[in-house]
Amino acid sequence: MTAYLLKRLLIGIATLAVASIVVFSMLEIVPGDPARLMLGMNATPDAVQALRDQMGLDQPVIVRYFEWIGGLLTLDFGKSYTYSVPVLDLVTERVVVSLPLALIALALSTLIAIPVGIFSAERRGRAADTISMGAAQIGVAVPNFWFALLLIYIFAVWLRLVPAGGFPGWSAGIWPALKALILPAIALALPQAAILARVTRSAMLEVLGEDYIRTARAKGMPRRTVLWRHALRNAMIPVLTILGLQFAFLLAGTIIIENVFYLPGLGRLIFQAITQRDLIVVESVVMLLVAMVVVVNLLVDLSYAIVDPRLRTNR
Amino acid sequence: MTMPAAEPTNSQEAGFVAQALRNRSFLIGFVITVFIAGMALLSFFWTPYDVTKLIVADRMLPPSATHLFGTDQFGRDVLSMIMVGARSSIAVALVAVGIGMGLGVPLGCWAAARGGIVDDLLMRFNDVVFAFPALLSAIIITAILGPSATNAVIAIGIFNIPVFARVARAGALAIWPREFILAARAAGKNRTQITVEHILPNIANLLLVQGTIQFALGILAEAGLSYVGLGVQPPMPSWGRMLFDAQTRMMVAPYLALIPGFAIVFTVLGLNLLGDGISDIIDPKLRRQR
Numbered sequence: 001m002t003a004y005l006l007k008r009l010l011i012g013i014a015t016l017a018v019a020s021i022v023v024f025s026m027l028e029i030v031p032g033d034p035a036r037l038m039l040g041m042n043a044t045p046d047a048v049q050a051l052r053d054q055m056g057l058d059q060p061v062i063v064r065y066f067e068w069i070g071g072l073l074t075l076d077f078g079k080s081y082t083y084s085v086p087v088l089d090l091v092t093e094r095v096v097v098s099l100p101l102a103l104i105a106l107a108l109s110t111l112i113a114i115p116v117g118i119f120s121a122e123r124r125g126r127a128a129d130t131i132s133m134g135a136a137q138i139g140v141a142v143p144n145f146w147f148a149l150l151l152i153y154i155f156a157v158w159l160r161l162v163p164a165g166g167f168p169g170w171s172a173g174i175w176p177a178l179k180a181l182i183l184p185a186i187a188l189a190l191p192q193a194a195i196l197a198r199v200t201r202s203a204m205l206e207v208l209g210e211d212y213i214r215t216a217r218a219k220g221m222p223r224r225t226v227l228w229r230h231a232l233r234n235a236m237i238p239v240l241t242i243l244g245l246q247f248a249f250l251l252a253g254t255i256i257i258e259n260v261f262y263l264p265g266l267g268r269l270i271f272q273a274i275t276q277r278d279l280i281v282v283e284s285v286v287m288l289l290v291a292m293v294v295v296v297n298l299l300v301d302l303s304y305a306i307v308d309p310r311l312r313t314n315r
Numbered sequence: 316m317t318m319p320a321a322e323p324t325n326s327q328e329a330g331f332v333a334q335a336l337r338n339r340s341f342l343i344g345f346v347i348t349v350f351i352a353g354m355a356l357l358s359f360f361w362t363p364y365d366v367t368k369l370i371v372a373d374r375m376l377p378p379s380a381t382h383l384f385g386t387d388q389f390g391r392d393v394l395s396m397i398m399v400g401a402r403s404s405i406a407v408a409l410v411a412v413g414i415g416m417g418l419g420v421p422l423g424c425w426a427a428a429r430g431g432i433v434d435d436l437l438m439r440f441n442d443v444v445f446a447f448p449a450l451l452s453a454i455i456i457t458a459i460l461g462p463s464a465t466n467a468v469i470a471i472g473i474f475n476i477p478v479f480a481r482v483a484r485a486g487a488l489a490i491w492p493r494e495f496i497l498a499a500r501a502a503g504k505n506r507t508q509i510t511v512e513h514i515l516p517n518i519a520n521l522l523l524v525q526g527t528i529q530f531a532l533g534i535l536a537e538a539g540l541s542y543v544g545l546g547v548q549p550p551m552p553s554w555g556r557m558l559f560d561a562q563t564r565m566m567v568a569p570y571l572a573l574i575p576g577f578a579i580v581f582t583v584l585g586l587n588l589l590g591d592g593i594s595d596i597i598d599p600k601l602r603r604q605r
Contacts, residue, residue, distance in 0.1 A: 011439065011442060011443075014439065014443065015442070015443045018440075018443045019443070023455075026455065026456075026459055027459070029459075137584065137587065137588070138580065138584060140583070140584075140587060141531070141535075141579075141580045141581075141583035141584040141587060142576075142580055143535050143538050143539060143542075143576070143579055143580075145538075145539060145542050145558070146538075146558055146572075146575075146576035146579065146580075149558065149561070149562060149565065149572050149576070150572075150576070152565070153565050153569060153572070157565065157566060249450075251451075252449070252450040252451040253450065255450065255451060255454060255543075256450070256539050256542065256543055259543055260562070270454070271454075271543070274454075274455070274459075282455070286451065286455060289451060
């Protein structure tokens with residue numbers, strides 16, 4: 001298992017390395033001089049040059065790349081061009097909105113999808129199965145930002161149960177903060193739940209057709225035990241794979257959803273940074289998002305090894 | 316996934332049509348897809364009203380007999396905008412699938428044919444691109460290159476490449492050990508010839524199914540990018556942009572937010588059903604599970 005996990009870890013590190021090169025070189029080709037942008041139109045050429053020197057913009061690309069990487073590794077993300085505050089402060093301020101949002105959405109999606117998937121698989125071909133899979137088919141087709149608009153209309157405008165947007169901050173108390181996150185989380189979660197329910201159902205059906213399930217039933221094991229102990233555990237591998245992919249998707253999805261609900265998260269930060277050409281913020285946020293995705297994928301790989309004992313010895 | 320034992324023959328193709336007519340997913344999906352595509356084509360020649368003409372006096376009219384889906388904040392006919400918007404959605408998603416297939420399929424086939432280090436490197440690189448949240452990258456690409464339909468196509472297309480490479484490779488790897496490939500090798504054909512003449516026709520089905528799925532995802536991605544202002548640019552109507560414009564007017568004119576949303580759901584649903592239908596027909600083992 002160590003070899004297997006080591007291999008996955010190396011792939012994760014390689015992913016981050018490639019991502020950093022791609023992000024760095026993409027932003028390298030963007031037109032516009034950051035120093036001039038920071039100082040505004042009326043700055044003298046001398047002042048711009050002084051700032052360029054201070055920011056190290058005239059150094060060779062390779063040097064700047066490694067300085068940037070070194071900074072990321074020591075949590076020194078540099079200073080935002082427009083806000084003139086350390087990027088780390090900006091990011092930590094926003095991550096406490098985006099990360100809980102993505103995690104609540106992931107939890108909701110899992111809590112809805114896995115029971116629905118199992119329930120449908122158990123009743124394959126019957127009315128309950130047809131209805132829930134029909135609903136899932138529609139759920140997959142719904143764009144999350146449109147679903148968000150519908151939710152705002154129903155629960156915020158019409159029923160006035162929750163705010164239509166904005167975020168009071170965690171300092172306002174857990175409950176008001178959660179209340180502001182609940183609609184965005186549902187909007188993100190439901191389309192993902194539809195995908196997950198379909199995957200769970202087909203993984204369960206695949207397993208339920210196996211000989212060992214028939215054997216377990218034939219020897220008189222209670223249906224519930226067969227389902228939960230034998231079938232679900234074996235069906236978990238594809239489900240876990242999708243869960244890992246979904247986290248990446250949810251994290252990226254928060255970018256659009258945060259714009260629908262005016263939430264001050266990483267998504268809105270990255271949008272503002274892009275329009276203001278605040279490249280150092282863009283670079284840092286993108287790398288942070290990719291790093292979160294890589295970590296979650298590693299956790300998924302680790303969970304494979306827990307679910308499937310064969311992986312612990314074979315690879 | 317199982318493959319047909321040999322290259323498709325005429326009788327198998329006839330069987331496909333007969334089975335297609337009996338497959339409910341396929342039929343519904345096919346009808347919806349043809350309907351949307353027809354609507355988009357029709358919009359090149361005729362729309363109920365001119366979408367470039369702004370008639371302020373007619374703004375925000377609720378749905379009625381003269382304006383079936385009502386009018387927007389500039390007095391443009393929403394039905395006409397939906398028709399023209401279908402055009403942008405389909406064009407963006409279709410070209411993005413084309414980019415993904417055009418580059419991904421050769422890469423996947425090459426990896427499967429060469430094996431060894433080429434295969435390893437290509438697939439590892441694939442994993443890396445896969446780990447990127449595609450939507451995030453699309454937002455960055457369009458933000459850097461500037462918001463336009465073309466850049467949205469490129470951004471969505473790039474992330475179709477690893478998907479098709481993966482499907483093509485998996486499909487090709489299942490075909491390579493077959494006897495008819497061995498026969499072709501014995502007849503002195505090289506790897507490229509075998510790939511083109513024998514591998515591709517046998518994985519075409521798989522690619523078609525993946526194509527419809529990526530097409531549907533492309534429609535959703537285009538709508539998302541247009542919604543945040545990074546896709547098709549106004550005054551060209553697009554479904555995502557219509558939703559953005561509707562957001563602030565939801566209290567007065569909820570139909571403005573409902574109709575483009577339904578158009579997206581309907582189109583994506585149709586494509587997904589079509590894809591499900593095709594994969595049911597070509598792979599009966601999967602049908603048992605549905």
